[in-house]
Amino acid sequence: MKIPSDVLDVLADPRTLIEGDRLHIPFELDRPLYERVNKLLKEAGGKWDGRKAVRAHVFPHPIEDFMQQAILAGEFMSRLDLGWYPTPxxxxxxxxxxxxxxxxxxxxxxxxxxxxxxxxxxxxxxxxxxxxxxxxxxxxxxxxxxxxxxxxxxxxxxxxxxxxxxxxxxxxxxxxxxxxxxxxxxxxxxxxxxxxxxxxxxxxxxxxxxxxxxxxxxxxxxxxxxxxxxxxxxxxxxxxxxxxxxxxxxxxxxxxxxxxxxxxxxxxxxxxxxxx
Ligand SMILES: C[S@@+](CC[C@H](N)C(=O)[O-])C[C@H]1O[C@@H](n2cnc3c(N)ncnc32)[C@H](O)[C@@H]1O
CATH class of the missing domain: 3.40.50.150 (Vaccinia Virus protein VP39)
Known part of the structure; x- marks a missing residue:
């Protein structure tokens, strides 16, 4: 899945924190851009956790390498591309x-x-x-x-x-x-x-x-x-x-x-x- 260039700018911004299984954006985005970033991170397998101590997108796996490659390539394999629907x-x-x-x-x-x-x-x-x-x-x-x-x-x-x-x-x-x-x-x-x-x-x-x-x-x-x-x-x-x-x-x-x-x-x- 291609990453739109404005979303890519947010992910590659040096202020964006990508650590372990979390991605945290500590700066304001306008609503439409935020929604596009959120949609893409969900496609990648992340879920927004709004609790005060977290306030980040949390993934079920470490994401540093994955995000680095996605940012370099400008695209990534979405969680649905390989039919990943975790069993509830x-x-x-x-x-x-x-x-x-x-x-x-x-x-x-x-x-x-x-x-x-x-x-x-x-x-x-x-x-x-x-x-x-x-x-x-x-x-x-x-x-x-x-x-x-x-x-x-x-x-x-x-x-x-x-x-x-x-x-x-x-x-x-x-x-x-x-x-x-x-x-x-x-x-x-x-x-x-x-x-x-x-x-x-x-x-x-x-x-x-x-x-x-x-x-x-x-x-x-x-x-x-x-x-x-x-x-x-x-x-x-x-x-x-x-x-x-x-x-x-x-x-x-x-x-x-x-x-x-x-x-x-x-x-x-x-x-x-x-x-x-
Ligand atoms: C529907 S998900 C279910 C995952 C897990 N079984 C569960 O219950 O949460 C299907 C999984 O199969 C993996 N998968 C797809 N094709 C595969 C293949 N040929 N060999 C091994 N795993 C595969 C996908 O990457 C995905 O994680």
Missing amino acids: PNVVHEILEQASIRPGMTVLEPSAGTGAIAGPAAGRGGVVDCVEIDERRAAVLEERCGARMVLHGDFLTDLNPLDYAEGFRRVLMNPPFTNAVDHVNHALGFLGDDALLVSVMPDSITWRNDRAHTQLRDLVERNGGEFIPLPPDAFKPSGADVYTVLAVVPTGQDGCTIRNHTWHVNRPRQLDLFTV
Whole structure:
């Protein structure tokens, strides 16, 4: 996203304080300019905190390097460009209820943002591995979320189920909505046997009729999974007006047809049969 030149002047002004996770503008701006600065900082992930002791835009991660680069380039990647809608606490609570995490359970969060789900899962004793494509958010995960491992990379291309000796007991996720079906399909490959995936998805998974949506919907239903509707305003706190569901997918059914971690481990042997 391009930064308009008058907004850029404000950000680059030597009086503007950019420190840790805060940006503080200690001088007066006229109202229209202030509104443009505020809008841009919100797009970048900041929130105005008007308390007397703060009076700054506060971000969920350190911003010195990010702001320096944005000012030099005159543009930045907005928080929405990579589909970042942090999961609100009520939805996190519902995910954790469905997942019944017990201490020591292995958990994968494959698009972990700044840890809205991963942090509480680790807090309940889960042994959590996180993947996140955005470098700043990956740095926050390293610092704050109590994960066993944080991988900064692209879950869809950089991570293979066979990178792991065993499947995970739980996969908990709220993937980018633009390709949520691809993320969920890939994530199923990391589930162990008798394991569970719980994912936020746009509610279009329950009604879209293209091949990708129909196949995933059928797979979930055939394997005893379900799509639980979330309240229409569930993502309002993150600034998103979308209808969402929780996809809950178990691999513990007799005759499970999900291509989970065990399927991937056995697959080379199945193919060998045909290469003699
Ligand atoms: C909807 S947000 C949710 C973040 C976090 N799961 C949460 O619940 O707050 C989706 C996240 O996925 C990340 N992301 C997008 N594509 C990705 C990919 N291919 N691999 C890993 N992370 C990705 C985005 O940077 C963003 O942080």
